[in-house]
Amino acid sequence: YHYQVKNKNYALKIGYAYNWVFRRGWVLGISEAPTFGIRKGYINTPDHTRTTFAMSNRARASIIYNHEKKWFFGIVANADTGLIYDKEHTLITNNLNGEISIGYRFNIW
Incomplete structure (x- = not known):
């Protein structure tokens, strides 16, 4: 089935983030x-x-390891969801992705 959707959103985003150094x-x-x-x-x-109600959400989770102040390794997962709704249609959108990073810090300064 094919949907053609065009809209403008006027919304308020609130959020919370927490980092925990567990080791x-x-x-x-x-x-x-x-x-x-x-x-x-x-x-x-x-x-x-x-004109309808708009709702979406962005969630992230990551884990990072810093090795001896030079090397770092990280994994990040992202989840974006949205709801498009009116009396005739309900469309739920999802975008899930992840990334893996490996890097080295150069002390240039």
Whole structure:
């Protein structure tokens, strides 16, 4: 099935993040930021614009290891979700991704 969606969002995002050093060199981080507001646009019918409730969320989790102040390794997971809703349609969107980083700190200064 094919959806054609175009809209503008006017919303307020609030969030919270927490980092926890659970062992020397190790950091665990989590965050969440829900968004609530108004969405103005259309679903499938460009000449039928509506104003509806808007809701989305962004969640992240990461774990990082710092080795002897030079090397670092990290894994990050991201989850973005959204809800597009009116009387005729309900569309839930998701975008899940992750990244792995390995790096070396150069002391240039």
